Amino acid sequence: MSSAPAPLSTPEATPASPETAVAERSAVADSLVAEPPSADSRYLRLQGLSKRFGATSVFEGIEADIARGEFVTLLGPSGCGKSTLLRAIAGLTAVDAGHVEVDGETITHLPPQKRGIGMVFQHYALFPNMTVFDNVAFGLRMHKVPSAERQQRVDETLSLVELETHAHKHPHQLSGGQRQRVALARSLVLEPRILLMDEPLSALDARIRQHLREQLRNIQQQLGLTTLFVTHDQEEALMMSDRIFLMGKGNILQQGDGEALYTRPASQEVAGFMGAYNCLDAQQASSLLGYEADAAQVVFRPEALYLKSTMDEINDPTTPSHLGPGCGGVIVQRRLLGNVIRYRVECQGFSLHVDALNRGARYLLPEGANVMVHADLEEARIL
Ligand SMILES: Nc1ncnc2c1ncn2[C@@H]1O[C@H](COP(=O)(O)OP(=O)(O)OP(=O)(O)O)[C@@H](O)[C@H]1O
Structure with missing residues (x-):
């Protein structure tokens, strides 16, 4: 984790010059230090995660804590390792070093289905020959959830994503945004501890995307669901997130809320990615x-x-x-x-x-x- 750099000088009570004004503003901003960590502030912990593909290192020694109920976005240029990090947390890709911890439990050794983590991808792989209802119910069936409970949970989840009137339809009868909401419902119905989303809105057109951003964020807040969201779209990250992790090649360059990243970039690399500095x-x-x-x-x-x-x-x-x-x-x-x-x-x-x-x-x-x-x-x- 990197934080904003120290200001040029420590401000005194009566700054006068433009130089001290600039330094003072940085110092005030930087003094807004984090509260002491609690179990909830470390609900999802990434500890020294490293991953290589052959001789190529994708990321090295990733350290981050995500609070319970927090919406964190992994933002960064193409190829910097966002998806690989997400897949490593989900257990779909093995890491070479480090640990993933959820609510105090180390899950690094667990297979994906035992981690209590839901994942939504850019390309919603729905079953084309099943109705919306059956697509959402599929995971519950696999977990042998009794039929009455299954019905109730699917109904509730479809209502949450505002698709209750589409339950009988097949995927080809839905718009892209609706299909992505089915994919979301399919994850949510299993009541995951953590939701991981890999560019879930990228395949949608701008208007639907805008609407779905708000809907997604509302649902996440309503459920208090700890969420890690991947995008390379800066505006999306700024609009949706409690915090943003800006990734460079293989590491997290800066973590902070949108305001901090946008107005107080810690390095030229961050400034180069945020806005048009x-x-x-x-x-x-x-x-x-x-x-x-x-x-x-x-x-x-x-x-x-x-x-x-x-x-x-x-x-x-x-x-x-x-x-x-x-x-x-x-x-x-x-x-x-x-x-x-x-x-x-x-x-x-x-x-x-x-x-x-x-x-x-x-x-x-x-x-x-x-x-x-x-x-x-x-x-x-x-x-
Ligand atoms: N299975 C794999 N085998 C070998 N190299 C891989 C594999 N998966 C990813 N990589 C490489 O790891 C690096 C990171 O890829 P990753 O997909 O995590 O990046 P990303 O930040 O999600 O990019 P994008 O925004 O384009 O999806 C890339 O250089 C990619 O080519």
Whole structure:
């Protein structure tokens, strides 16, 4: 586990300079330390998990605790080992070292069906020749649950995923989102201790995906179900999770809630994945900060930069008051991202992405315009 790096200096009672303001903000944020661990805060424990395929290490020494009822997302680029980690927890892939513990019990040696873990995959492998009801009831049958109880549990679970009126249908008569909810119901009906979900929404179109995100999160909260969810979609992770584990190649780069990961990335690697951070070296950043930071990197979110045109008006009515001195540049690209306009500004020796709210045509700046770029000093992050 990595945490956000220490600030440049310890803030005193009366910070004055922009430098101390930036450092102080980091320090306050970093001082929000975790509560002492309880059994519930360590409901699912990953201890030193390592996995290799032949000579290739997929992950090494993964350490993490997940609280009872928590929704944690494993976020990271393709191939970083998210699915393999999930499969290792489920017992579908053997680990080379380390342990998985659930509620104080080591389960590493148990086969998948004895772990009390449910898993939902991107591609819902439903039985095509069975009705929705029978698909959901299948696991209960295997566990020899008596018919009356089976009926009741399937009815309740179908109602939870809002499919009670579709119980008699076959999978081919359902939409993708409905099929994924059957797959979810099939896991939930077995009352797992932990639910693992591997990109369950990736195959769905954007509108259904959005709706299902909310529905999934509601169900998880309603059941208080400890859930580990895999995605490579940053927005999905930010919207759904109590905490996010950002994975790089083979390890967890940073753990924290969405706010922490998004606004306080612990490294350039995290900043590179979260949002569209501008990563500058200390010398490049000095014109924005007004001083040369004693740090390898200073990162700025595009929405924490503000454009001032040659007409000497800040081009955003919500501009904060803590702006740095600014550096001059030329707008070389303007992209409409819906409610946001993303500008690319070429400065001397580096370029910056600047996001401005799309408030209307009169606030737009044209490509080719000479501008000053100012940073909100409170939002600069020194790494
Ligand atoms: N059965 C296997 N045999 C050999 N290598 C494997 C196997 N399964 C996965 N890998 C490799 O392990 C690495 C991690 O794969 P994994 O599927 O866990 O990544 P991921 O983060 O889930 O990626 P994606 O987001 O694309 O699904 C990849 O380099 C992959 O090629």
